[in-house]
Amino acid sequence: MKILNVLTLVLVIVGGLNWGLVGLLNFDLVAAISGTGLVLTRIIYVVVGLSAAWQIAPIVSALASNDTAAGHAR
Structure with missing residues (x-):
């Protein structure tokens, strides 16, 4: 599960970062x-959204759990 996270x-x-490039440049x-249009x-956009x-x-x-860093398991 950690690998998937x-x-x-x-x-x-x-x-x-891609959205940053779209916005800036x-x-x-x-x-x-x-x-474009393929x-x-x-599929890439859907995978990123998922x-x-x-x-x-x-x-x-x-x-x-009041943890400050997302992804830390207790």
Whole structure:
């Protein structure tokens, strides 16, 4: 389970950096790598979105246990 948490966190970070590039430079790195309008691009966006949804659980768990760093198991 820890590997899945790390993997999804990395994907969320990559997605956030991609949105930063879109906002700052109007450059979509995912589309540039995988091709604009392709099914692969949409799959990548869906996987990143699902990763963000998955990361909700560690945050809620950390807040419930008064832990300051999401992902720490007690």
